[in-house]
Amino acid sequence: MLAPLLLLWPMSIAITYLVAKSIANQPFDHALENRVTVLAQQVREENGVITTRLPNGARDILRADDIDSVYFQVLDAAGRHVDGDRELPRPPNHDSDGDADKDGAVHFRNAALHGNPLRIAYLYINLDPLAPPDSSSPAFPRKALVQVAETLDKRALLANEIIKGVILPQFIILPIILALVWFALSRGLSPLAELQERIRARSSDDLSPIDSRQVPEEISPLVGSLNEMLGRLSQTIDMQKRFIADAAHQMKTPLAGMRMQSELALRQLDPDEIHRSLEQLAKSSESATRLVNQLLALARAENQPHAGLAFEEIDLAGLARGVVQDWVQASFAHNIDLGYEAQDEDVVIAGNALMLRELLSNLIDNALRYTPAGGSVTVRVRRDGDVALLEVEDTGPGIAPSERAHVFERFYRILGSSASGSGLGLAIVREIAGQHGAEVDIFNNPRSHSAKFPGSLFRLTFPPPVDDALDAT
Template sequence: MSQRLRWRHARQSLRKRLLTTLLVPLTALLLLNSLITYVGALIYANHVHDVNLVNDTLTLAQLMADKSPDGLVTPQAQFLLEYEPEGRNYFSVFSEHHGLIAGNPALKPPSGLFTDGHAPQRYDVRIERHALRAASIQMRNPREPGDQLEVTIAETLRDRHLEARQILLLSIPAQALLIIAAFLLVWLGVSTSLRQLEPLTNQLANREHDLAPIGDAEVPVEILPLTRTIDGLFARLRGMLALHERFIADAAHQLRTPLAGLSVHADRAQATADPATIKDALNHIQRLILRANRTSSQLLALTRAQTAGHEAGDTERLDLAMLVPELVSQRVHEALVADIDLGYEGPTGPLLVDGDRHRLQEMLDNLIDNGLRYAGRGSVMTVSLDREDKHICLAVEDNGPGVPPAWIERLGERFFRVPGSEEQGSGLGLAIVQRIAEWHAARVRYRSGNNGRGLRVEIVFPPAHGT
């Protein structure tokens, strides 16, 4: 048997699970109902036999009073009283003055039994290891004034249990048929209900690249959590595919120019033997390679920044007052090479946020890169931290040429570059900053620098949970 067939046999069936779940309680219900039926039949049989037993006792007492001239029970009557097909019954007649007159001497009523006059009394007794049900009556001895007779008849419990079992056996087929009918109805109901999933199954099977939501129409209420989960999965897949398509389009758009330039300068180098021309072409090729490398890196960074929101374990408690100075210190050497005074200002106390260290580092690196690229030599760039009520503000400010007010609102758009800028760039740095800030539920503000010079970018973080 192939592995696929083994998996198919091992796969659980919802129909079988439902039917098994219902069959077990139905079987238990049949057993419980049988027990209840037997107990009820036994109670009924005990009642009927007790009535008959009292009547027989009264009949024997009447016989003793009217038809027995010597007060004794004839052998024929004794035989009939004690006869039982698979055992025997018992009787006794005790005189208060003379003791046992007739019957079994072991069947003497217990003392104190007759407390309410001469009414028949019923009780349980054991004789010769047999459990018996007895009825006794006390009567005046018609042949001896002042004497009392105690007349007792007892019978085994066999007939009572036999009748209860017969009632049970008669009821079991009807109950079994009822359970089978209920099981068949459940089978039919489960099968019919599961067929309601066929349109949904066919709809999903007929899809190829369609990730549109299934929706709630014509979907059973019990299946709604599943379909809504599938719709959520479809939404995430659509987002991932859209991100993938956008990445391909962005990469094609941004890498077209460097690749075309590489081809042009490679042709220049191949078409001439002039060392100066070849050197100039190679310099251009090197710059274009660096540009293509930076563009591809930023495209990947933007794609990572645009991924879905937080998941379990994505964030940790971070102290920006310790993290930001450490990250800024790593960029001081580059700032010195670019002749830019890079510094940090901030409080000494902790500034806690819930975030991702690597994303925050990428965001700050892009802000510093933006200043190093556009502020110009001799400029001053300051990274600062401060509180705004309960929020925390991270700012990067320079005193370079800045951005005209008409273009500030467009900062953060993908591939947007301020018109007239002589510096080469991909237009993705601030877009990456924007997406990482959104991932942290932070706000980005773009403003002019101090005294209207330069650019100030502010990231306002919400406080850490529980602070």
């Protein structure tokens, strides 16, 4: 804030100088105008000869000045010298045919004589206003040029006095203003400096809220917003720490199994036992691979905000049909009937095809794992008014209402479940659904009539495509 004040000071001085010169010119220009007007009244034309009726005393009065040198000059229309100082410069358009300055009014211009700047007042006078315009001739000139000039010493003195009267107080007042501003800024910003030092002194893992009681009221909203951000950041870091700890814990089981089976295979001599150990090793490897893939999928989903997704118009029915076809072989291996149902019309939503395929794959995988052999899994796409519905239903054991709010948590497993899994699939589903603005609901399968296997129905409700969602990509 102090720097702009220091920059404005020279500008203020320059403006003051220009204004002072303008003010100083006005009274002296007025006096110069009076002189040239009085001199013009003394010019006469008799029998084609221009003369001035100017006694010596009047000449002395005309040139009287204690500071400046005063000059005057009278020329006829042909530029011949009539009276006064011969060396006084003529107007620039004196020899031209233009009448811009030859209107009888007093005009001013700046010039120089012997290197000294001059202020000149001049006018053209018509000596015989009744004569016709075409009667002018060198022998009978009708116009004469009258000029009075003076040097600029008085003007410079007055301008300097004005500048001194304005600038000198500034030299006294401005440092006082700067000191007061600096003091006010230092006092006002000192709490921010203290807050800065307190934040800088914190360790990298200290995300505790800042005590708002020790800051001025003016920056309390800033501290409040900063505390909210620190709280969100702390929650995010805690979630990441828990995620890493849970992931490490989950990885222990398949890795320990792989190590145990490999060591057992090394000790076995019977080929059949070695083969069984290798089969178990392959299963553990498959489980570890699936866990790693799901961890990567969840990380991609969580670290890909809605604004970063490339959304486009997607035929949800066509996408679901392709994903179901990819899982047909897996359903055969589980001896489960995997079906697909859709309406004849296209069901178009705005979304990211890669992420939606990941979402549906996790729902189908979850259904196949929990549905007993001989059961069925059905993927259904339909439209309900303006919204699109994606449903995956199975004939498995179902999910109790008390568990439905928890199954979307990472690494959550329903107690008593014998199905293998990492507990990440539904967490991935929730994350991707949230990025697409979709709601996920869990119901019992309305088509199941078994008390032991009531089945589950996962329903995703997608909002209608909005142009803004597509334009954002």
